[in-house]
């Protein structure tokens with residue numbers, strides 16, 4: 001399951017869905033209304049395009065959907081990006097929409113729940129909510145790209161984060177060069 005909420009960076013969700021589709025991974029997608037807004041404000045993609053990448057899409061308000069029950073078997077869920085509001089809903093078990101209900105079910109069924117949280121700076125409420133969600137079993141994976149693969153384009157930065165999400169679900173990819181110690185040509189950092 002892929003939940004997309006109104007944190008900055010819906011491009012992460014677009015790249016994730018494109019890569020999952022390429023690999024024929026079955027995806028169940030829920031977009032929040034704020035995610036639809038950030039897609040419009042921050043990218044050149046349409047909501048229709050993003051939804052077309054998923055095997056199945058759901059209405060944010062439809063808490064009767066199949067994915068709102070633990071009896072519907074999944075490999076887990078990623079919320080990408082995960083707003084601080086949605087993080088708060090996960091941390092408090094306040095499941096009043098399908099993203100939050102599916103996340104709650106994922107935790108109760110002890111399946112992987114990856115939260116690609118996006119905000120900066122964090123206040124204590126955000127930090128406390130991340131702590132509570134992590135204690136409940138969620139994997140907190142901030143949208144915080146690394147630089148060890150020497151990115152030169154924005155897509156490489158985005159793909160490094162998306163690659164780390166795929167790593168969490170054991171999906172093979174080569175979206176970024178994994179760190180395996182300094183390579184020939186890297187500066188000698190030893191004494």
Ligand SMILES: Cc1cc2nc3c(=O)[nH]c(=O)nc-3n(C[C@H](O)[C@H](O)[C@H](O)COP(=O)(O)O)c2cc1C
Nearest residue numbers: 005006007008032034035041083084085086118119
């Ligand atoms: C362009 C834009 C960028 C935003 N970026 C963030 C962000 O990075 N993190 C965040 O927590 N909220 C961000 N927000 C605010 C959320 O979209 C807002 O709190 C919303 O109610 C979240 O609802 P949702 O979690 O149901 O999608 C942003 C809003 C807009 C319009």
